[in-house]
Amino acid sequence: MSAPLSNTNSVGAVLYLHGFNSASASPKAQLVKSTCQALAERYGRRLDCLTPDLPHQPAAALAVAEHALGELRQIEPSETLIVGSSMGGFLATCLAEKYGLPAVLINPAVKPARFVADYQGQTLVNGYTGETFTVGHSHFDELTAMEWQHIVHPQRYLLLLGSADETLDCRDALHAYAGCRTLIHPGGDHAFDVLPAYLPALFAHGGWQLPLCDE
Numbered sequence: 001m002s003a004p005l006s007n008t009n010s011v012g013a014v015l016y017l018h019g020f021n022s023a024s025a026s027p028k029a030q031l032v033k034s035t036c037q038a039l040a041e042r043y044g045r046r047l048d049c050l051t052p053d054l055p056h057q058p059a060a061a062l063a064v065a066e067h068a069l070g071e072l073r074q075i076e077p078s079e080t081l082i083v084g085s086s087m088g089g090f091l092a093t094c095l096a097e098k099y100g101l102p103a104v105l106i107n108p109a110v111k112p113a114r115f116v117a118d119y120q121g122q123t124l125v126n127g128y129t130g131e132t133f134t135v136g137h138s139h140f141d142e143l144t145a146m147e148w149q150h151i152v153h154p155q156r157y158l159l160l161l162g163s164a165d166e167t168l169d170c171r172d173a174l175h176a177y178a179g180c181r182t183l184i185h186p187g188g189d190h191a192f193d194v195l196p197a198y199l200p201a202l203f204a205h206g207g208w209q210l211p212l213c214d215e
Helices: 027-043 058-075 087-099 112-117 137-146 170-176 195-204
Strands: 013-017 048-050 080-085 103-106 123-125 132-134 157-162 181-185
Touching: 013 027, 013 058, 013 087, 027 048, 027 195, 048 058, 058 080, 058 087, 058 137, 080 087, 087 103, 087 112, 087 137, 112 137, 157 170, 157 195, 181 195
Parallel strands: 013 048, 013 080, 080 103, 103 157, 157 181
Antiparallel strands: 123 132
């Protein structure tokens, strides 16, 4: 017999949003997806998961993410947990604020327009898809237009931060998400390779209890 869930109000779906110049094939995206499948099998309940490939253009990426969220909400009417890493964390915040949904943010980009400004004119290659693109002014303009000013419901968020993030200063997130539940991994980098250790906290934020290894 399946063990009971720790929260009867658990989410029915998870939307994972990867970072800039990444893809759904990234290790964190695949880890979240496989864990959703394992939990659904264990508890005999649906836990749909989508990990869409997001375009490099910010506005298009948000549109794709919002469309995927709509698909999940049609399939499973209960709440969706949005998980976002880096730029995906920024997009997750945009959607969580708009729809009033819970979110887990992994080293989120706070004001990503400043970040892409450093890459203006550079040509990048996506290591997962092989796509080549040049960072232009439109990236900066779109991200500037999308920036949010403050978090309305901090209790909806869980932050997972690496104290030694070499790409984004974690202090920016601590300031922008003041009042949100936050877990900081000492020495953790931007890739946050320690995510497996934080899966129980991630899924608990959505009302799911990750079983112990020996269960």
